[in-house]
Amino acid sequence: MKKEKELLSENVEEDDDIKIRISQSVIKRMALYLNALEKLQVQKGQESFFVPSTTIARLSGVKAVQVRKDFSHFGTFGRPGVGYEADNLRKQIIKILNLTQNIGIAFVGIGQLGSALVRYYYQRFSEREHGYFEPRALFDVDPEKKGTSFEGLKILPLEKMPEVIKELGIEVSVITVPSDSAQEVAELAVESGVKAILNFAPVILEVPDHIKLQSVDLSTELEHMGYYL
Amino acid sequence: MKKEKELLSENVEEDDDIKIRISQSVIKRMALYLNALEKLQVQKGQESFFVPSTTIARLSGVKAVQVRKDFSHFGTFGRPGVGYEADNLRKQIIKILNLTQNIGIAFVGIGQLGSALVRYYYQRFSEREHGYFEPRALFDVDPEKKGTSFEGLKILPLEKMPEVIKELGIEVSVITVPSDSAQEVAELAVESGVKAILNFAPVILEVPDHIKLQSVDLSTELEHMGYYL
DNA sequence: TAGATTGTTAATCGATTAACAATC
DNA sequence: TAGATTGTTAATCGATTAACAATC
Numbered sequence: 221m222k223k224e225k226e227l228l229s230e231n232v233e234e235d236d237d238i239k240i241r242i243s244q245s246v247i248k249r250m251a252l253y254l255n256a257l258e259k260l261q262v263q264k265g266q267e268s269f270f271v272p273s274t275t276i277a278r279l280s281g282v283k284a285v286q287v288r289k290d291f292s293h294f295g296t297f298g299r300p301g302v303g304y305e306a307d308n309l310r311k312q313i314i315k316i317l318n319l320t321q322n323i324g325i326a327f328v329g330i331g332q333l334g335s336a337l338v339r340y341y342y343q344r345f346s347e348r349e350h351g352y353f354e355p356r357a358l359f360d361v362d363p364e365k366k367g368t369s370f371e372g373l374k375i376l377p378l379e380k381m382p383e384v385i386k387e388l389g390i391e392v393s394v395i396t397v398p399s400d401s402a403q404e405v406a407e408l409a410v411e412s413g414v415k416a417i418l419n420f421a422p423v424i425l426e427v428p429d430h431i432k433l434q435s436v437d438l439s440t441e442l443e444h445m446g447y448y449l
Numbered sequence: 450m451k452k453e454k455e456l457l458s459e460n461v462e463e464d465d466d467i468k469i470r471i472s473q474s475v476i477k478r479m480a481l482y483l484n485a486l487e488k489l490q491v492q493k494g495q496e497s498f499f500v501p502s503t504t505i506a507r508l509s510g511v512k513a514v515q516v517r518k519d520f521s522h523f524g525t526f527g528r529p530g531v532g533y534e535a536d537n538l539r540k541q542i543i544k545i546l547n548l549t550q551n552i553g554i555a556f557v558g559i560g561q562l563g564s565a566l567v568r569y570y571y572q573r574f575s576e577r578e579h580g581y582f583e584p585r586a587l588f589d590v591d592p593e594k595k596g597t598s599f600e601g602l603k604i605l606p607l608e609k610m611p612e613v614i615k616e617l618g619i620e621v622s623v624i625t626v627p628s629d630s631a632q633e634v635a636e637l638a639v640e641s642g643v644k645a646i647l648n649f650a651p652v653i654l655e656v657p658d659h660i661k662l663q664s665v666d667l668s669t670e671l672e673h674m675g676y677y678l
Numbered sequence: 679t680a681g682a683t684t685g686t687t688a689a690t691c692g693a694t695t696a697a698c699a700a701t702c
Numbered sequence: 703t704a705g706a707t708t709g710t711t712a713a714t715c716g717a718t719t720a721a722c723a724a725t726c
Binding site for chain 2: 708
Binding site: 247250251281316317318333336337339340344345392415422434438439441443444446447449 | 473476477479480481483484507508509510545546547548552554561562564565566568569570573574582620621623644645647651653661663665666667668669670671672673674675676677678
């Protein structure tokens with residue numbers, strides 16, 4: 221079945237420079253599949269069982285062939301005529317998504333949205349047994365918030381970012397500051413050493429190529445729906 | 450310049466059945482362009498000026514040719530050699546996105562995330578002069594919340610949805626309930642007559658074809674970033 | 679074996695971009 | 703006019719899907 225394609229495929233996984241070639245859509249769906257598998261395991265009350273691509277597809281809102289095609293970028297995990305062993309597949313995806321250990325995240329901007337997200341992610345991920353995204357530091361400019369705690373974490377002034385991010389090995393920064401300050405906050409985060417930024421401020425941020433930037437514009441999500449009414 | 454293509458193009462805009470052909474990516478970018486234009490107007494302190502596609506592109510994080518191509522789906526708004534008249538373009542986009550009047554939205558699930566979103570959208574849109582998404586009703590199962598108010602809106606029990614949604618002409622429902630109840634809440638919303646759903650619960654919802662469903666999975670947004678670390 | 683299902687190739691589909699004539 | 707910029711066609715690129723041999 222596999223041919224010299226396999227060599228290429230292995231490169232894709234092992235060589236950091238080529239890794240980038242797998243499209244973000246595929247990666248996002250991999251995260252979706254992981255969720256689907258975990259849900260299935262809870263539902264069935266057991267970890268080990270065989271699941272066909274059709275089931276994973278249904279739970280993830282994609283086509284079965286898409287699921288198999290996506291997997292094929294990373295290796296062969298299934299058995300023809302049988303399906304995928306759920307727990308093995310789950311572990312493979314965890315490895316692919318680098319979720320074998322906890323990943324430290326910092327939140328910048330602890331306003332309405334910021335604090336809601338801290339709680340949301342805290343609840344959502346802390347119940348996982350495998351590596352999860354762990355809120356490790358909160359930052360805010362507002363001097364009034366300085367010293368106050370939230371979900372067991374002190375809110376720190378922005379000046380502490382470089383120090384704290386290095387010290388706690390934080391790799392991802394979630395930005396929920398007002399648009400005006402988002403760019404400078406992003407730069408500070410990058411200087412402090414984060415590798416990825418999840419941005420909720422409705423601006424286009426400029427970051428160096430080696431930084432993974434993901435923006436979620438909650439207004440635009442809503443706004444574009446007008447078209448369909 | 451334009452040929453018989455124009456006929457087709459007009460259909461696309463005027464015929465509801467064919468309208469659907471314009472891809473969601475285009476529509477989302479239109480919303481982005483609108484934001485960019487409004488920002489520019491604030492920045493310049495004036496409404497009327499000419500802006501080239503390159504500027505709009507930079508502010509929206511896309512290529513200039515993409516901007517022009519996107520516009521071309523809806524008509525010709527610019528002047529060769531000159532650019533686009535900002536305020537006219539803005540108005541055109543507002544018309545395209547159906548934002549000429551306020552659009553009523555209901556929030557279902559007024560927990561952490563839900564209440565943060567209410568405030569977020571409230572602030573974000575209420576300062577606009579043109580039509581905006583207006584929170585008109587809040588719903589929650591929790592009987593303790595019954596009667597309490599939030600941002601000037603009473604929190605109502607789910608049973609009231611059909612009645613209230615019809616009465617207040619609500620067209621969009623934002624769902625921020627736990628995964629388990631998301632599907633039934635969506636069905637209730639659809640029965641109540643909403644035309645679009647913005648879903649934040651991390652599940653795949655099933656809705657009839659005529660309902661526009663948009664899902665934002667905040668966990669997946671974060672989770673897939675592990676890959677790039 | 680027969681039925682189910684994978685992994686992969688090739689075909690299709692759609693979206694982005696390059697190139698350029700038309701126009702201000 | 704010369705330079706700038708649009709709108710559109712055609713080319714490219716990438717992603718999805720159909721088809722099917724291989725395998726359990």
